[in-house]
Amino acid sequence: MNSALTLPGMCWPLHATVGNIAVTTSTMSGHFRAGAGCDGLVLCDLLPAGKFRNGAVRHWCRTHQCYWGTKADLADFAASQQMRCKQHASPMGYMLYPDVLDVSDYHAITLDYLDDGTLRLQAKANNGGTLLVRDVSALAIDSRSLPGLFHPSIVQINITPPAALAYVAALRSGVALGCIDCPRCAHPHLDLGDFALSPHRRHLCGHCGYDAVHGVAACVSTPLQRLRDHALRKPGHIKHWF
Ligand SMILES: [Zn+2]
Numbered sequence: 001m002n003s004a005l006t007l008p009g010m011c012w013p014l015h016a017t018v019g020n021i022a023v024t025t026s027t028m029s030g031h032f033r034a035g036a037g038c039d040g041l042v043l044c045d046l047l048p049a050g051k052f053r054n055g056a057v058r059h060w061c062r063t064h065q066c067y068w069g070t071k072a073d074l075a076d077f078a079a080s081q082q083m084r085c086k087q088h089a090s091p092m093g094y095m096l097y098p099d100v101l102d103v104s105d106y107h108a109i110t111l112d113y114l115d116d117g118t119l120r121l122q123a124k125a126n127n128g129g130t131l132l133v134r135d136v137s138a139l140a141i142d143s144r145s146l147p148g149l150f151h152p153s154i155v156q157i158n159i160t161p162p163a164a165l166a167y168v169a170a171l172r173s174g175v176a177l178g179c180i181d182c183p184r185c186a187h188p189h190l191d192l193g194d195f196a197l198s199p200h201r202r203h204l205c206g207h208c209g210y211d212a213v214h215g216v217a218a219c220v221s222t223p224l225q226r227l228r229d230h231a232l233r234k235p236g237h238i239k240h241w242f
């Protein structure tokens with residue numbers, strides 16, 4: 001296979017109950033056949049993540065959202081000389097060159113989720129009042145334009161299709177929503193799929209793999225809820241958030 005490309009973009013596992021959308025880089029590395037799709041092959045991003053219950057050292061793959069370090073992983077490493085997780089060849093959803101919204105440049109921002117999964121963004125430019133209207137399937141929010149809301153190492157919140165879908169499902173079902181920061185890496189926890197519909201107290205961090213992130217009360221956690229709380233405090237800035 002040709003060597004991987006590193007490009008601005010976002011990717012997401014096609015089936016996952018946790019995710020990593022509060023990212024420290026706007027780029028990703030992998031193999032992509034189009035501007036967007038469901039068949040991206042993205043390189044693993046492995047970091048040490050404590051130990052398995054049997055004492056074996058483990059790593060967490062931030063890209064594919066799974067642990068590395070089982071006997072099968074070690075055997076694959078010995079054979080391939082590559083440290084890669086068991087999901088390394090699984091196709092992923094991706095979008096290259098997504099819109100990145102710097103919210104400090106706009107006011108009266110509205111973000112709607114349409115029935116077909118489209119994100120409809122409307123915003124008035126602070127400079128001149130021009131109306132920005134965008135229909136997209138994924139959108140990045142430049143979090144550095146919202147100082148204090150997220151850990152300073154986070155550069156953007158990637159509103160991926162599964163993150164938007166899970167958030168809307170949680171909102172509509174009326175479950176307790178919150179946004180819990182991991183005590184190890186300070187990144188906001190994201191619940192997806194079934195986990196976004198059943199509030200729980202113990203969470204697995206999709207950024208560092210720490211599996212004992214405890215909330216005070218059971219909830220569904222997503223950074224999109226923290227952005228909603230911001231919107232409720234400053235309705236002139238963000239008028240509607242999902
Ligand atoms: Zn991986």
Ligand SMILES: [Zn+2]
Binds near residue numbers: 202
């Ligand atoms: Zn959770």
Ligand SMILES: [Zn+2]
Binds near residue numbers: 184185207209
């Ligand atoms: Zn963490």
